[in-house]
Amino acid sequence: MPDVDVLEQLLQQRYSCRAFRPEPVDEATLTRLFTLAQRTASWCNAQSWQVHLTSGAATAALGEALTASLARGEGGSDLPWPQRYTGRHAERRRATGYALYSAVGIERSDHEARAAQMNLNFSFFGAPHVAVITCDRDLGVYGAVDAGGYVSTLLLAAQSLGVAAIAQAAIAGCSGAVRTHLALPEDRVVVCAVSLGHADETHPANSFRTDRAPLSEVVTVVPGA
Template sequence: MTDQQALTRLLDTRHSCRAFRPDPVPRPVIEAILRDAGRAPSWCNAQPWKVWLTSGAATDAFRAAMTDAFDHGAPSADFPFPERYTGPRRERRRRCGYQLYDAVGIPKADRAATARQMRENYRFFGAPHVALITSAAELGPYGALDCGGYITAFCLSAQARGVASVPQAAIAFYSDVVRAHLGIPDEDRVLAAISFGYEDTDHPANGFRTERATLDDLVTWKD
């Protein structure tokens, strides 16, 4: 298999995992994923990302803190969340949500069940590990942009090693809780998390795949 074919296969097979087995990923595998992710390009090679990685009891404690925040806390995001989704972006978002709810048997009008599924974000979908990503406040949106590349590289490296993952911006909705729990300095901004581990292939939440827009939908050619 050529490098091109291998990359295309990784991109085609990677998906957001929403149910994990409890088995931990060996430390050498995690370190290899982190080294790969660190090769992501960044503006002026600033490499603005920092990673706060939990395993074992630390993940369980983080899980408890985040579910409590979801149940009882007040939102406190470091970065502004989208004001709205309109047009094709709204349709893609809705379609993804409906696919998930259909997969796990949640009727569209069942708000209680929908809330329970949303809560799974703060349980990290049962993942044994969480990589919390922060960016330097002084770099603003460009530091966040670089961290997006890091997250992509992390997920692809994990996929290449048989490790499932799901990037989660929802975690940043309670940035104050995250900062206090993990001891994150004020000069770092909570951006997102990556929950990762081995996929529970029998769970219905992992039984669907999202579609991708066509080139005609996204690209304006200027020849």
């Protein structure tokens, strides 16, 4: 019988790391990590995801390219952004932001400091490795669904191997710069990035945790006839 307690422990302990130590993850662990993630389920086993993995200087160069693109006022996402956050979605998003700002000592009214914290996305919070996840354009929304499943598996696999990680949609907002820098073909859609490394456990950005909605908010049990 599978040890369900192990999965529960991984799900309970995983969090989005927003401050990394500079030392790299060893190659054997990275290979095992991406081998595990490759077991992700997908529509018709299409496996639409592709990964461009950077390390060290390549990670720094990608961050510099994204930062320069933002400074030029460039942007744009291959996938449509949410039109708006309303109701409970807005509340959850707001609560997460406030928890982060509180942890790192940023006042809600300090928009400059909040912007600076946001821009840390583009230096990958100091992570030594970045996995840029793309999917096949022709597969449309289901390709993106596959890639999302892959990201979820990658995050859990990382947790199981003692690797800190954070999925970053912000990078998709610079899809053009990502495509140019990595020489991605036009048939690839930039979904997100996952930064990987060893957590700086002393950094206050890693001190808070998000909660999850109760089942009563998300599961509707349909009665039988």
